[in-house]
Amino acid sequence: MSGDSMPMTPHGLRKLKDELKHLQSVERGKISREIEVARAHGDLRENAEYHAAKEKQSHIEGRILTLGDWIARSEVIDPAKLGGDKIIFGASVELTDPETDKSITYRLVGETEADLKKRWIAVTSPVARALIGKKVGDVATVNSPGGVRELEVVKIFFEDPQDDAPPAEG
Numbered sequence: 705m706s707g708d709s710m711p712m713t714p715h716g717l718r719k720l721k722d723e724l725k726h727l728q729s730v731e732r733g734k735i736s737r738e739i740e741v742a743r744a745h746g747d748l749r750e751n752a753e754y755h756a757a758k759e760k761q762s763h764i765e766g767r768i769l770t771l772g773d774w775i776a777r778s779e780v781i782d783p784a785k786l787g788g789d790k791i792i793f794g795a796s797v798e799l800t801d802p803e804t805d806k807s808i809t810y811r812l813v814g815e816t817e818a819d820l821k822k823r824w825i826a827v828t829s830p831v832a833r834a835l836i837g838k839k840v841g842d843v844a845t846v847n848s849p850g851g852v853r854e855l856e857v858v859k860i861f862f863e864d865p866q867d868d869a870p871p872a873e874g
Contacts, residue, residue, distance in 0.1 A: 709779040711793050711827060712814030717778050720816060724771040727764055735761045774816055783811075786862045791835045793827045798859035799835075802843070807858065812836075831855075 712720075735757060742754035783794030791797055796811045810831065811824045818826035825832050834844040838857050846853045 708777065710774055710777045710814055710816065711779050711781050712817055713794060714780055714782050716814050716817035717775065717780050720771055720775050720778070724768060724775065727768050727771070731764050732768075735764055778814075783862045789839050789860065791838045791857065791860055794862060796861050796863060797835060797857060798861075799844075799855040800858050802854055802856055810835075 738757040739754065739761065742751055742757050745751055745753060748754050781794050783796075786792065786794050791812070793812055793814075796809060798807060798809045800807045809823060811822075812827045812832045812835070813824045815826045815828055818824055818829070827833075827836070830848065831844075831846050834846045835855070835857070838844050840857050840860060842857050844855045844857065846855060
């Protein structure tokens with residue numbers, strides 16, 4: 705993992721910290737007990753329960769290390785304290801596809817927070833990279849798997865993404 709900082713919202717950092725706390729205080733203890741129970745069953749070389757528990761323990765410890773790294777590298781940016789007329793990290797953006805006249809709203813968040821169901825896209829995604837620096841009325845050209853798309857910026861707003869609801873449709 706690189707030593708670069710990772711932009712994220714306060715909400716994103718809270719979620720990482722909550723997951724880390726849960727893994728350390730709950731899951732570690734549960735898997736230790738599972739390993740002890742499996743050990744009691746005898747020969748460890750052919751004990752599938754033991755090997756499965758050890759593998760699960762390895763995944764938990766790996767996730768703990770990953771979360772710790774992300775938290776240490778986090779650069780918290782609060783969208784509620786931002787503003788301006790250009791699209792930057794933390795902005796929510798209402799876009800229209802001029803060809804279809806369909807409208808969609810995205811929120812630009814950190815990589816660990818991205819969730820397409822909520823329409824939260826990573827600031828490093830192709831769509832977000834095409835939008836960064838644009839103003840209302842600008843058209844962003846996005847190279848997508850389906851070909852080149854143009855998206856017109858209709859509205860830019862900043863809010864704290866503390867809830868799990870998608871941004872409001874415009």
